[in-house]
Amino acid sequence: MKKIIDWLHLWLGIASGLVVLIVAATGSLLVFEDELEPMLHPSFYYVQAPEGEKALSMDVLAGVVKDRYPGYKLREINIEQEANRSLIVLVDKGKDDILAVAVNQYTGQVIKAVNEQRRFFYVVLQLHRYLCMGKVGKVITSISCTIFLILVITGLVLWWPKRNTRKQRIRVKWNASWKRLNWDLHAVLGFYVHIVIFVIALMGLTWSYEWVNNLIYLTLDGKPYKKITAPKVEPAKAKHTAYLDRILASTDSALTYHGPIKIRFAEKKGEAITVNRKNKDAAIDNTISFMYFQPGTGALVKTRLYENESRGFKARRLVYPIHTGSLLGWPTKIIALIAALTATTLPVTGFCVWLNRKKKKKPARAKKPALNEVLLAKDSVSFPAGI
Template identity: 55%
Template sequence: MIKIAKTIMAKLHLWLGLGSGLVVFIVALTGSLLVFEDELEPVLYPRFHKVDVVEGAHRLPLDAIVSSAQKAFPDKKVGRILVEPYPDRTVIVALKQSKKEKDLLSVAVDPYTGQVVDSRVEQDSFFAVVIRLHRYLCMGDTGKVITGISCCSFLIIMLSGLVLWWPNRKNRKQRFRVKWDASFKRLNWDLHAVLGFYVVPFTFLIASTGLIWSYKWVNNLLFYAFDGKPQTKREAPANPTAAVVKQAVFFEKIYTETNRLLPNTGLVTLTMPDKDSLAVTVSKSNDEAAISNIVDFLYFDNKTGDLVKKRLYDDETKGFKARRVIFPIHTGSLLGWPTKIIALLAALTTASLPVTGFMIWWGRTRKKKAPEKTRKPIAARAVPRKLPRVTQV
């Protein structure tokens, strides 16, 4: 019975691995890059993110900064404003011409001089491409289906691989360590089986949380488990003020009030509504929290800049808080650098598994049984024919 079960597991492991191996390789490799996205982004685009801070210089009002971006690109409207909590960072003003995210133009403005230092189409930036490759294989909805199926397959692959790896008394030592001085065939097997065993807990957690983005029913299942009901759509409340001209210090007023109500350090994002009938959404991350991705929301009147509503993290439902934790678990940013390093090593090792697994399979298919040596027939020896004796009469 055990032998039959292992045979089934071996078949599942092989054919699911061959079917999803390339997708797993791409997703894991791009995932390893996304682990340190926040740290690498300013390194890749220093002009876009960093400015020189002159001693004694004061930051301009946010309205003046936004006005500089709009003057440079007068045909576009303000979509988002990102203000980082570091003095040497630019203020990013995201301008849009339509509701489509691909039309978003990010403009970097020096907060001390008001000068536009750089701009880019957000969808063309390096990490935007990496994210599309990671989630959709750059194939839109079709890619999302493929990555979702591959993710499910990979969960089965890990479970079947664990069954196949399970040691007995004879090979217990072999299952827990890589024999670096062995032959290439043995070393490749160890890199696949042994390293695969060590990363299974982390990779299984990363892959299973990834299903939240692939399938809506998995996301709702999380909310059912904690709240007893599916996720409710969150949107900005209705704007209380109609036909009123915006104040001259509109954005600065909102930004100042946000920092007063939420004095913690963190990124402030102002999102303008698509309709004038809705309020402005402001989010601020809490970099001082024990775990990452803790965000509070405030809503302001899009004409007067007055506070309309608060939506603080502490007041959220258990389901919403659980959903907030999923992202840092998936990316490894939950507890900062220690968990990020673990996620990086797990992602890189996971990317290697389809390669080493394919080489194991390829080696077995190439291995041919030695052809049986056919014996050459021994040439018949010329045996002199015996003549019959002549009987003498």
Template identity: 55%
Template sequence: MKNILKQIAAQLHLWLGMISGLVVFVVALTGCLLVFEEELEPVLYPDFHLVEAHATERRLPLDHLAGIVSYKYPEQQIQRITMEQERDRTIVFNLKTKEKEGFSVAIDPYTGRITGDRDEHEAFFSVVLRLHRYLCLEETGKVITGISCVCFLVIMITGLVLWWPNRKNRKQRFTIKWGAKFKRLNWDLHAVAGFYVLPFIFLIALTGLVWSYPWVNEQLQMAFDGKPPTKKEAPDNLPHAKKDQAVFEKIYAQTIRELPHRGSIAMTFGKSGKQAVTVSRRDDEAAVDNIVSFLYFDQKSGALISRRLYENESRGFKARRLVFPIHTGSLLGWPTKILAFLAALVAATLPVTGIVIWIGRKFKSKKPKKVKALYGKKRVQAKVLTQE
């Protein structure tokens, strides 16, 4: 029974690996880069994100900065304003054109100088993310990565069955023999290294299903709340509100008072003029990552309409918010990011080392082997060709 189970596991491991290997390689390799997106983005685009800031300098009013952007780009509508916590960071305005969304403008908050603009779809990490999620193939790619993710989960389970040690090979199953010949070293890198990162990559792949299959997201929140998730929308603006000339600065000041913790702030404007301004602030002082609270303001007067604080959210919503930091490794900061990076890096090597193992077994050369045959009471040695 045990041998039959291992034979089934071996066939599933082989053929599912053949089907999904290339996709797993691309997704894992791009995942390595995305782990440190937040740290690498300013390094890749310093002019877009960084400015020189002195301790005595004061930021220009947001409404003034928004006026500069609107003057420079009169045909485009401001959709979002993003402000980072650090003083040496630009303020980024996301704009919408008639043709497309995803155009961004960075401005120096102290001088009002526009430091750069770009199409977000062409930015490096945007391309990496599209490769990671759907191979830059839109819905078709999303189906492919979703199926490959499920295959990879089965591959890890069958791999554990094949790796499972017995009394004779227990030491070998836990140790990489770095000084061994290539064939043995390649097997160790595939099986032993794969075993050590298995809990991490299994969790990463499992949480990845949330983006591939909407029903996984629904079932997650159903498990915690007992009901499907509801769509969160901004309320309508206040009726007959008076226009405030410094509405953005007023919203910003109120946000700081309501949410005094450290963290980036994003103001998002509804697609229709009826919806209130949604302001989100990330809590960088929280024990885990991706903790965000929301405030809603009247678009004309800047009056606070309602609050949606993280501590008042449902258990299902909180569980869903944890999926992203678990998947990316940002849950507990640098320690979990490094773990996620190493796990994803090893995961990217598994299809390569697996193919090498398969090629070695498939095209193994035939070697003469001595066997002993018993004829009556005499033993004679005969050389026969055997294939291992």
């Protein structure tokens, strides 16, 4: 049985190794995306906050962006709570032409606009989920994610030590030969992170297969997942001059906790504007409440508080922070980063283990005697000693 598991682990690893390496490497970058992105582009994300000065009207700032980029429609406004953070407005001409515009909320100055699809972390995310190959890439990463789960289980079986080899299986022998060191790096380090990488990969199946996503809701709510859309609203008869400011005031009044606000404009006519606020004061990440408003007037249509959501919805909200390691903040992020970096090395060290096996010298066969040696042996006569 162990030989079969060894064979399965070897060939499944070879089949999925390159994809696992790419997904793990990009995943390790995405763990600290929220922290790294502003650090890499500080002029885009930070502004000088004048002491005692308030930000301009949100309607004025949105108007500045619309005037600067005619032909584009407002898609999304991202408002951070820190006073020195810029306002990020997304405008688009369709799914393939999206601009992220940074605006100084105190002066109304447009700092810079970048193509959303060309951002570094956007490309990293496309590699992570789709290998930059669209639907075909999603199928490949989904299959590879499933294979990776099998590799973790079979790897644990192969690692499992006998009584007299337990110490050997939990320590890396740094002064050993290259072959032994490579095996330790693959097996021992893989053992230490196997639970974390298994859980991360398991959460990844939620995006890979719709039935996994539905299983969460069926188990906890008794019914399959139903896509949540913005409620239908009647068109505004008269547009309010500062309806975005009205939306923000209502959001601050209803959702009093600390956290960023995202205003997402309706994609279709007759739909409400969706506003969500992440609760940074909550013990776990991705705790978000939603509010819906009428376009043009800012009148409140509906409120969806996180505490009133179903068990299935709350469990589904946990999938992303578990997958990215952001569940409990920095401690879990560091654990996820170490696990992802280790997972990146496993295809490489595993491939080296396979190469080292192939290079093993086969035992030399006994040399056959030459024909003349055989004939001489037949003709010779041996005598007792002393004669």
